[in-house]
Amino acid sequence: MNNDNAWYDPSNDERLNSSQSELTDRQWLLIQQYADQSIDAAGFELLEELLQTDNRFRQRFVDYLALDSSLQVDSALAAANTTISSEVNLTDESLAPIAALVQDDAEFSKIRVLEKSSPKSSSRRSYYWLAANIALSIVSPLFLWLYSTSKSDSLDHDNSIVWAEILEINNLTTADNAIKWKKGDWVPLRDLMFSAGETDLRLDNGVTLSLEGPLHAEFNSGADMLLHYGRLSAEVGENAKGFTVRTATSEVVDLGTRFGVSASEAGDTDVVVFEGEVKVRRNNDYTADRAWTTLRSGEAIRAAKKNKELQRLARVRLSKNKKLWSSVSSGSGLVIDVTDNVTEPEFRHYLGVVPQGMGQGAQPFSDRPGAKWQAVPGESFPQELESADLVRTFLADRGDRELEISLQLSEPCIVYVFLDTRRLAPAWLEKAFIDTGKRIRVGPWPASGPVRGIEPRSDGKYFIDCAVWQCRYDKVGKLTLGSPFVKGTENQGLMYGVAVGPVPQSNVDLQRQYQ
Amino acid sequence: MESEDSRQIRFLKLYTAHELAIRAFVRTLVPARDDAHEVMQEVAVVLWRKFGEYTTGEDFRRWAFSVARFEALAWLRDRARERLVFNDEVLQLVADEADRRADRHHKQREALEDCLEKLLPQHRELLQQAYAPGARIDQLAQSRGQTSMSLYKMLHRLRINLLECTERLMLKEGLA
Numbered sequence: 001m002n003n004d005n006a007w008y009d010p011s012n013d014e015r016l017n018s019s020q021s022e023l024t025d026r027q028w029l030l031i032q033q034y035a036d037q038s039i040d041a042a043g044f045e046l047l048e049e050l051l052q053t054d055n056r057f058r059q060r061f062v063d064y065l066a067l068d069s070s071l072q073v074d075s076a077l078a079a080a081n082t083t084i085s086s087e088v089n090l091t092d093e094s095l096a097p098i099a100a101l102v103q104d105d106a107e108f109s110k111i112r113v114l115e116k117s118s119p120k121s122s123s124r125r126s127y128y129w130l131a132a133n134i135a136l137s138i139v140s141p142l143f144l145w146l147y148s149t150s151k152s153d154s155l156d157h158d159n160s161i162v163w164a165e166i167l168e169i170n171n172l173t174t175a176d177n178a179i180k181w182k183k184g185d186w187v188p189l190r191d192l193m194f195s196a197g198e199t200d201l202r203l204d205n206g207v208t209l210s211l212e213g214p215l216h217a218e219f220n221s222g223a224d225m226l227l228h229y230g231r232l233s234a235e236v237g238e239n240a241k242g243f244t245v246r247t248a249t250s251e252v253v254d255l256g257t258r259f260g261v262s263a264s265e266a267g268d269t270d271v272v273v274f275e276g277e278v279k280v281r282r283n284n285d286y287t288a289d290r291a292w293t294t295l296r297s298g299e300a301i302r303a304a305k306k307n308k309e310l311q312r313l314a315r316v317r318l319s320k321n322k323k324l325w326s327s328v329s330s331g332s333g334l335v336i337d338v339t340d341n342v343t344e345p346e347f348r349h350y351l352g353v354v355p356q357g358m359g360q361g362a363q364p365f366s367d368r369p370g371a372k373w374q375a376v377p378g379e380s381f382p383q384e385l386e387s388a389d390l391v392r393t394f395l396a397d398r399g400d401r402e403l404e405i406s407l408q409l410s411e412p413c414i415v416y417v418f419l420d421t422r423r424l425a426p427a428w429l430e431k432a433f434i435d436t437g438k439r440i441r442v443g444p445w446p447a448s449g450p451v452r453g454i455e456p457r458s459d460g461k462y463f464i465d466c467a468v469w470q471c472r473y474d475k476v477g478k479l480t481l482g483s484p485f486v487k488g489t490e491n492q493g494l495m496y497g498v499a500v501g502p503v504p505q506s507n508v509d510l511q512r513q514y515q
Numbered sequence: 516m517e518s519e520d521s522r523q524i525r526f527l528k529l530y531t532a533h534e535l536a537i538r539a540f541v542r543t544l545v546p547a548r549d550d551a552h553e554v555m556q557e558v559a560v561v562l563w564r565k566f567g568e569y570t571t572g573e574d575f576r577r578w579a580f581s582v583a584r585f586e587a588l589a590w591l592r593d594r595a596r597e598r599l600v601f602n603d604e605v606l607q608l609v610a611d612e613a614d615r616r617a618d619r620h621h622k623q624r625e626a627l628e629d630c631l632e633k634l635l636p637q638h639r640e641l642l643q644q645a646y647a648p649g650a651r652i653d654q655l656a657q658s659r660g661q662t663s664m665s666l667y668k669m670l671h672r673l674r675i676n677l678l679e680c681t682e683r684l685m686l687k688e689g690l691a
Binding site: 028029032033034035036037038039044048051052058059061062063064065066067068069070071072073074075076078163165204205238239 | 525528529532535538539541542543546547548551552574575599601602604605608609612613616619620621622623624625627631642643644645646647648652667670671674675677678681
């Protein structure tokens with residue numbers, strides 16, 4: 001295997017088939033000869049047979065030709081750059097509308113952002129392929145023909161239209177009943193206002209938005225929107241990094257992520273990151289050069305109109321199946337609210353409540369979106385846990401000796417705590433809970449994760465077993481859980497997970513009761 | 516009612532955003548690079564001509580692929596007697612596979628730039644020369660003082676290495 005940073009000299013390469021060993025020399029040769037048009041009749045016949053019968057060969061074939069196409073584009077780009085620099089001046093007034101068109105595109109917004117904040121290679125890469133597109137397009141007769149038939153004075157105006165495909169729509173209500181969208185429509189977005197309902201839509205740069213009414217938003221481009229009030233979730237792919245949501249108090253820039261923004265009519269903005277990273281800054285904070293704060297998976301803040309500091313949002317309610325979320329503390333389900341005693345100003349992790357969200361594949365920690373609850377091998381997921389209310393804790397707390405997490409419970413219920421089997425049970429757990437003897441596991445984790453003492457599976461992935469502890473809570477009120485840390489032991493292992501389920505009709509007497 | 520100007524701009528934005536993916540898709544179906552370029556030009560014109568049908572909310576790339584598949588297959592059927600044209604069943608299988616792997620190929624393109632930078636400068640230059648429009652391998656080989664066969668092999672090794680490098684990067688960045 002070559003070193004990532006080493007230059008590669010194919011004349012010294014004697015192991016072409018070591019890492020690409022799924023195909024034989026002869027098979028690779030067939031693909032190469034086809035791509036280079038040097039294949040003979042017998043070879044072509046064999047190639048056709050392999051493509052017809054061997055899935056893996058077919059995959060490698062299309063991968064190889066896709067790479068071949070990219071190399072052709074790379075070469076065309078080099079040639080077009082020469083042409084453009086010698087014959088076409090992109091700052092020429094005659095091409096200004098094209099420049100305007102391109103510069104207002106989401107890709108260019110992404111580039112501007114990445115140039116300031118991301119590793120050079122990402123920015124360069126984005127620019128490279130965008131430049132390739134532009135270069136190809138500019139030399140394309142179709143592009144020039146279309147351009148020549150457009151009226152240049154209308155380009156700026158039309159370019160402000162943001163197009164979106166309606167993916168889902170649910171009871172969208174407006175005062176004048178003016179929105180008559182249906183699923184599958186492509187609609188222009190400019191000034192969007194509705195009083196109730198929800199809709200999921202995808203912008204033509206691939207950004208997926210879930211919007212929840214009441215909402216008022218303006219779309220300046222596919223990369224920039226102004227949220228006057230309302231709540232949204234955004235899923236931003238690689239193509240649209242830098243997607244920006246502005247509110248009355250804040251500016252939220254995506255760095256490749258799923259995130260939510262909520263703006264109240266009073267001027268407060270909530271930001272929550274489900275996965276990836278965003279950066280946030282206040283619009284009205286001129287004293288700190290409007291410094292950016294980066295938020296990562298599992299972090300949430302409020303930028304209140306009357307408070308210059310960003311405040312931690314300690315809990316977020318999430319929907320099991322939809323992308324809806326809320327920062328309000330009340331809600332339906334067994335867990336009405338969850339809070340903790342963390343007060344560090346820089347700590348921004350949130351506790352997540354997902355009504356009926358527990359089960360195989362559920363996410364246990366708000367700051368580890370990739371890790372999921374699973375049944376241990378050979379067993380099914382414990383039935384009593386399926387569809388229990390899930391409380392997402394955060395892994396970042398696993399060493400906090402003073403941690404307390406308080407659950408506000410709406411009715412008598414069974415509270416489950418899932419403790420890493422590598423940990424000793426803390427006293428508060430042993431006192432009020434019993435170990436059911438059941439186990440579930442969480443993963444996958446990378447080798448760099450909290451996997452000390454764990455053997456990887458045969459596929460190299462790590463999973464951590466957790467013991468299922470439970471207690472019956474017969475009141476309506478607050479139950480407080482303590483730290484996973486046991487005094488005198490080394491801090492090793494995961495933060496615990498939490499779920500809350502209904503009291504089953506049978507075997508209630510077997511539960512230890514919370515005092 | 517959408518104005519003609521607005522329609523053109525919308526098309527240009529969508530087409531520009533997906534052109535590389537459509538090119539890669541066409542390339543998997545058409546044996547020769549120059550032919551793929553020719554088919555691609557035809558695809559672009561047909562996409563624009565049929566853009567009026569693209570109002571039902573389809574994913575643009577998927578819609579463009581279906582148009583590109585039809586155009587490429589029609590182009591190939593016209594040349595069915597030529598020895599390097601796959602039969603219909605193989606063409607459909609390859610087109611389906613290319614469609615399924617389009618997201619992966621998008622990531623491959625992104626990773627490729629970093630991988631190209633890791634090549635020796637003379638190898639990067641060789642690739643640009645070999646892939647330049649109208650380039651002929653026999654002439655390039657002659658100018659380099661080597662046989663066409665050895666140059667083909669060298670280019671193949673570079674491609675394999677780039678393929679491997681892009682996959683390593685995709686894996687590293689969790690994109691694979």
